[in-house]
Amino acid sequence: MNNNEHGIGSKISRRNFLGASSKAAVAVTIGMTIPFSIGEKEAAAAKFPSYPFTLGVASGDPLPESVVLWTRLAPDPLAADGLGGMTEEEVIVKWEVAVDEQFKTIVKRGHEVATPDYAYSIHAEVYGLEPGKEYYYRFKSGNDFSPVGKTKTAPAYGSQLDQLNFAFASCQNVPAGYYTAYDHMVKEDLDLVIFLGDYIYENGGQGTIGRGHVPAKEIFTLEDYRVRYGQYKSDPSLQAAHAVFPWIVTLDDHELENNFGGDATNYPNKYASKEEFLARREAAFQAYYEHMPLRRSALPSGIDMQVYRRFNFGNLAEFNVLDTRQYRTNTTSDRLDPNKTMMGEVQESWLYDGLSRSNAHWNILAQQVLMAQRDTKLGEGYEFATDNWNGYVANRDRLFNCITENDLNNVVVITGDSHRNWVNDLKEDFFNLDSRTLATEFVGTSISSGGDGKDMDQAGIDIMSENPHVKWMNNQRGYVRCQLTPEQLRADFMVVPHVTMPGAPISNRASFIVENGKPGAVRI
Template identity: 45%
Template sequence: MSLYIPSIARRQLLRGAASLAGLALAPAAIGGGMFASPSLADNPFSLGVASGEPEADGVVLWTRLAPKPFEPDGGMPPEPVAVAWEVAEDQSMRKVVRSGKALARPNAGHSVHVEVGGLKPGREYWYRFTAVGAQSPVGRTRTAPARGAVVDRLRLCFASCQKYEAGFYSAYAHMVEEAPDLILFLGDYIYEGNPGSKGAVRLHANPEPKDVAGYRVRYATYKSDPLLQAAHAIAPWMVTWDDHEVANDYGADRDQDSFDPAGFLRRRAAAYQVYYEHMPLRRRAAPVGPDMLLYRALDWGSLAQIQMVDDRQYRDGKPCQPAGPPKRGKLIGDCEERRDPTRSILGKPQEAWLLDALASSKAQWNLLAQQTLMAELQLGDPAQQTTRFYSSDGWDGYPANRARIVERWREAKVSNPIALGGDIHAFAAANLTETLDGPPVAATFVGGSISSLGGESDVFAAKNPHIKQFDGKVRGYGRLDLTPKDSRMTFRTVENALVATSPIRDLASFALENGRPGVHRA
């Protein structure tokens, strides 16, 4: 079942959920109306600044006023507050080239999303905000190169899975030193569970969130971390979500425990609103009730195109499930339903968009940014070679959808396709093929996790010969350096995410060869 084209009853549910979530996120212009100018004793920029969604002529600038970030209203009055913004060509903010004012409104958590235009393509800028007599830190951002422009290089870092209680964010300190052009975050920005994870190094500030107030406090917990703030301030971000931004292992209108779609969609509406409030996203992504348009593409001159997708909101239900109430657990056998050719993890409209984007891309490198390991991963006892088990929560629950993408890469002769992912709390590198023993069509890489704990590294090589690297014992991120000639993927791992600061090392490096698909050790 797809949630993308609603029935009449579904439309009524959407309207009700939107009302309950209190959504009115479209920005308002500052005219002659009254707005508050409070005097605040605490720093209103406690959650930092961010930029994102770079285009050739501009970027999105973000902040949220929250002098008391662990209160649901952030310690702000129930009125709009004027926020001034500036963009400069220098870090000292002396050569200001764009400036203006925006309203931070209470029904958007006093967040601000400024879509700056009129900038030059392919260059660095710096920005800051001023509100209620206080000035924010200065952030660094950059615009994308002009469409079709010849580009010498792109350095991007990609990350996922930053459970606050599971570890510290020392990986971000090293990512800042990389000075990337772009950062991709591929899901699990927050975790939604109650405080008190086993072995927690620090605790969530509130119980499991299920409404706007609860999710605001949970995001404030994460965004108060200074190393995460520094990473947001060093480069523009492009983001997507996975499950924990709402609830563990949810898909479409069901969480892992519920047969109450209406109740879950109310929760999803609240979670989506607060996600938007805290991410540097454009207005076109603003949610309407429990629906939020998050798939899009970014061109980096002629060098690269990034296709960013959402594999949670529109997916068909989990296959091979027993009758009765939902049960926890993801492991399934190779049932007929799993191989149903009509099943999609992306939903039909999003999948059609992606296939069209792949066929029309003129970029030299094509990066599919999605949430998890895209390659098949057979699980179970390696001694039982005839028994196959899979996770129902990822692409192995939707192999026909994966096959259609791989087929499109091959048939459309898409240049240098690479899939980037997160979710599995492991570093992984694998070939994507049309058959398990076929030639590589693309490479796929998972860049570990920032802090979330993984597991054993044995993926039963006899069942998964296409997987060339798998390590779930270390934390970190991926760094991708693209050039027209020599490109490289590097897995960067901290020595110990359970301490506040940790050295970093290279775990593995892979050469990306123009015109030669697949995984190749550097």
């Protein structure tokens, strides 16, 4: 299959998307086509004080015959009660899926009921679509149309796939900078985007560029988390990237709290009780679900939300999307404790079983925090961070044993969190450079977190000199663009020179290739 067949990213430009955000532009663009399945009189009952689709549209979790369509009704997304300016108890929201941008050939339609229980968000799981096909979609409520979005289903299970194009990103702190990288990402020829966490930040930071957090404080309640998502999802660059590609998302720590892991035992001095922390966790998880294009299987149950899951793209790639936050044991205990886990026993078993059964050309682990060893030499000893896999050595060893025991020579790890670009060899023994390389880790920098950054800093120089398995590093902002074929994976590290001012150009700072069957990246 040629990925250029459907012209991914070629029809909806950011300018067209932003223009469609007004009711007049939408009416001109898509018009009144085939009648909806629900009568217009019933739909017109919903009346809004202003345009309700201010947060745009999104799609996600692509399967061969299905995709999730997302939107949220929010005439006033920063309303303090977290309900986005909505006053109705229940509102009907219709959706349509078509093969053309003008909606002349509609293939699926339906409706959902938006309620205050989930902040008037919609998660429409559309089934009966064709594998590997591009579709357009839109929503309607009352007399208002949403912007038009574009999505794509995954190829049929086991089908021969010649190429897959995707990008991965993470860490988009609003006060720290503009989302300029997304302005460039929307022009890419991509099949999907993978977001690896820190979609929002929970602190009250205001920054220096006029993009301060709302509310201007650290958030703890469901209402405040909803307002914060309303602020982030109001960003036009982020909306544009959601509108042109399906996204696969997972969370990291800032969707709840910096460096959180497991339960409140990690924070004995911050909360009056464990229950106080868990109440915050429940609120944060619900708000996350409400604002992401996730399936109902991810609907939180109290403090629990399952976001680890698996996606297949023909016979080419199997993506294991991990959750290294919710189930981890205490970060402050001994990093060499054999009982420590980043993923929890159930998720570990799920992952190892999936890897052992995989027949894909590539096995890709999409996860949050640095997996490669990073040490800082202090005299004759070493100091290790404990918030990433270096604090959970036994769990990393179990994963590496799974790779070795199943003769997997096609594993690539994609990682976020660190606000830097890294290329790492994952070694059988990190203290022995001559030991076998088991897999490759590509770590992507942030969209905006950390501010402008620079190509290289002293910290990066020190890290590379002390860790020879780190093959390259960069401290600018951007995303990683990947092209996958049966023979190789190519990763392009796309960076912008600044984010504290809008309008930065983008460039490919470095490119690396991993050949199938030969773990370890080679710069080209």
